Amino acid sequence: MEQVPVAILGSGNIGTDLLCKLKRSNVLKPTVMAGIIADSDGLAQARSEGATTTAEGIDGLLKHASLFEIVFEATTARAHLQHAPLLKREKKVVVDLTPAAVGPYVVPLVNLKQYLGEPNLNLVSCGGQATVPLVHALRMVSPVAYAEIVATIASKSAGPGTRQNIDEFTHTTARGLEKIGGAEKAKAIIVLNPAEPPVLMRNTIYGIMDECDAAKIERSVGAMVKQIAEYVPGFRLVAKPLIEDLPNGKGQKKVTLFVEVEGGGDYLPKYAGNLDIMTASAVKVGEEIARHLRAGTWKKTTEEVLT
Amino acid sequence: MSEKTFIHILDSTLRDGSHALSHQLTAEQVGRVAKGLDEAGVEMIEVSHGDGLGGSTITYGFSKQSELDLLGAASSEIKRGKLAVLLLPGIGTKKDLEIAADRGAKVAQIATHVTEADISEQHIGVAKKLGMEVIGMLMLSHMGSAEKIAEQGKLMESYGADVVQVTDSAGALIPQTVRERVRALRHAIKVGVAFHGHNNLSLAVANSVAAIEEGARWIDACTCGLGAGSGNTPTEVLVAVLDKMGYATGIDLWKIMDVAEEVVRPLMHKPVRIGKASLTMGYAGVYSSFLLHADKAAQQFDVDARDILVEIGKRKAVGGQEDMIVEIAMRLAEEKKKRAIA
Numbered sequence: 001m002e003q004v005p006v007a008i009l010g011s012g013n014i015g016t017d018l019l020c021k022l023k024r025s026n027v028l029k030p031t032v033m034a035g036i037i038a039d040s041d042g043l044a045q046a047r048s049e050g051a052t053t054t055a056e057g058i059d060g061l062l063k064h065a066s067l068f069e070i071v072f073e074a075t076t077a078r079a080h081l082q083h084a085p086l087l088k089r090e091k092k093v094v095v096d097l098t099p100a101a102v103g104p105y106v107v108p109l110v111n112l113k114q115y116l117g118e119p120n121l122n123l124v125s126c127g128g129q130a131t132v133p134l135v136h137a138l139r140m141v142s143p144v145a146y147a148e149i150v151a152t153i154a155s156k157s158a159g160p161g162t163r164q165n166i167d168e169f170t171h172t173t174a175r176g177l178e179k180i181g182g183a184e185k186a187k188a189i190i191v192l193n194p195a196e197p198p199v200l201m202r203n204t205i206y207g208i209m210d211e212c213d214a215a216k217i218e219r220s221v222g223a224m225v226k227q228i229a230e231y232v233p234g235f236r237l238v239a240k241p242l243i244e245d246l247p248n249g250k251g252q253k254k255v256t257l258f259v260e261v262e263g264g265g266d267y268l269p270k271y272a273g274n275l276d277i278m279t280a281s282a283v284k285v286g287e288e289i290a291r292h293l294r295a296g297t298w299k300k301t302t303e304e305v306l307t
Numbered sequence: 308m309s310e311k312t313f314i315h316i317l318d319s320t321l322r323d324g325s326h327a328l329s330h331q332l333t334a335e336q337v338g339r340v341a342k343g344l345d346e347a348g349v350e351m352i353e354v355s356h357g358d359g360l361g362g363s364t365i366t367y368g369f370s371k372q373s374e375l376d377l378l379g380a381a382s383s384e385i386k387r388g389k390l391a392v393l394l395l396p397g398i399g400t401k402k403d404l405e406i407a408a409d410r411g412a413k414v415a416q417i418a419t420h421v422t423e424a425d426i427s428e429q430h431i432g433v434a435k436k437l438g439m440e441v442i443g444m445l446m447l448s449h450m451g452s453a454e455k456i457a458e459q460g461k462l463m464e465s466y467g468a469d470v471v472q473v474t475d476s477a478g479a480l481i482p483q484t485v486r487e488r489v490r491a492l493r494h495a496i497k498v499g500v501a502f503h504g505h506n507n508l509s510l511a512v513a514n515s516v517a518a519i520e521e522g523a524r525w526i527d528a529c530t531c532g533l534g535a536g537s538g539n540t541p542t543e544v545l546v547a548v549l550d551k552m553g554y555a556t557g558i559d560l561w562k563i564m565d566v567a568e569e570v571v572r573p574l575m576h577k578p579v580r581i582g583k584a585s586l587t588m589g590y591a592g593v594y595s596s597f598l599l600h601a602d603k604a605a606q607q608f609d610v611d612a613r614d615i616l617v618e619i620g621k622r623k624a625v626g627g628q629e630d631m632i633v634e635i636a637m638r639l640a641e642e643k644k645k646r647a648i649a
Binding site for chain 1: 361364365366396397398400401420422423425426428429430622623624625626627628630631633634637638
């Protein structure tokens, strides 16, 4: 398949890490990078890769609109709210890494197929990308009455945007666990740990499940972890799933999963697994979109158009 | 006669004490304790899950009764004092604060790890907008230098906090290190300074006195010392000590002693004491509310709670990371099994 040309909007840490990952893709080709700081490291790297660069942000990017089909938004939520309608007018498909949530939340292995043809897809949150697929894996075995996750990330990997909007993280992640993961009710907690050397991203996932076979849970979780690790190589369980019977007479089970995410160390440091899982998921979503674009299937099904 | 210096006491029996009771307080119990504290003249009475509003979870333990019921029960009994709540950004949300304010909360303690004050901006702002008095807490203060505390305290002051607190969550500070931190904070900020102690090294009262001597005017305490780890600064003891030192607290000593003896002590599941695990916490600097979680995991997986706590210390866990405890216990159990086979 001929590679699909893509643009990166935002030349900071996230955008630059994304550039490193896109260079390895057989499906996508980064052709344009737009930033607002002319001497940024990201733009310099993009130039050395032969990509077109501009320091004029969205305006600069749109001048090169013929050079790309998909845009990865790696700026801020506020900026994306302004960019989204402009990119839509140009008929570009947007993979949004900011919390702007202009489009629906997607988690690659779980619900992307529902949104074929959507002009704008949002990646939920790092906690969502790391935990929603596992709650979904539980849900495939048996109903999940309640899911709860604790995401611990290194202080150094949490930028000012995250810090000033910590409620958005917990809220968005919890909604993702319910709407995409399939839990009836969910809660998300985030903890910032300042230890030196910085800690890897850790997630603990709890699920209260209806009566089911423990071996099925282990198989379903194991298969999901394997699939995630294909696009996030540092994603792993750090202990065997802990499956306990709840003594509440309802035959429910409490499942605890311990996950660690080590970053790929492309541009971001290895401890920043929380950021790595975002850029890796973005590439995964971008590749799926590209395959559909080339196959002519990137459009809403008739049924969806009618409803 | 010169007027006595006033020390503002926040009694956290119904919040930090919730840890020691595994969050099993009922509305009826909360109402009784709040009434007793209010009648004794306590200025601020804190009611929340031990880990703050929204803390009722698998990770930290589910509350027996909803926070709304508990706040309502306290609110209807408090006539003179102010209802206070705790919120940890990352666990509770702005919405929880709004609900608490609606239930009559007048004081909000907003707590972050000692190096992470900048995650509290939103919540301090919301609490101020709701008309609440805000005490910004810098938890696990022993993990931050005096300079770090001054820097982070300034941030909380800039977000609108009325008071900033040196929070000795691990009961790991000693009078000397309390003095350094309170002094640095006093020099850095114009608003009030508070101290919150734990008794893991048997220094909660002594540390509170050291803080007051350096200019802290807000002190957290718990009746009977009922709180996480080896408990907190016992309110009734602190009131007696401050009275002897010539400070005013507005609290009637006999009445607070009666509340301790007759209302709070009968609620306790076991005496608050300095046991080998909680002493280890103070010595190694581990978050006090990990204690019962570590005890439970130690029992479940047949390992020593102290080994769990030491491992937590090694991994530099901060408040909120209770989820690590079971994983560490599982790992220790596996290592133990391997050793037995070898």
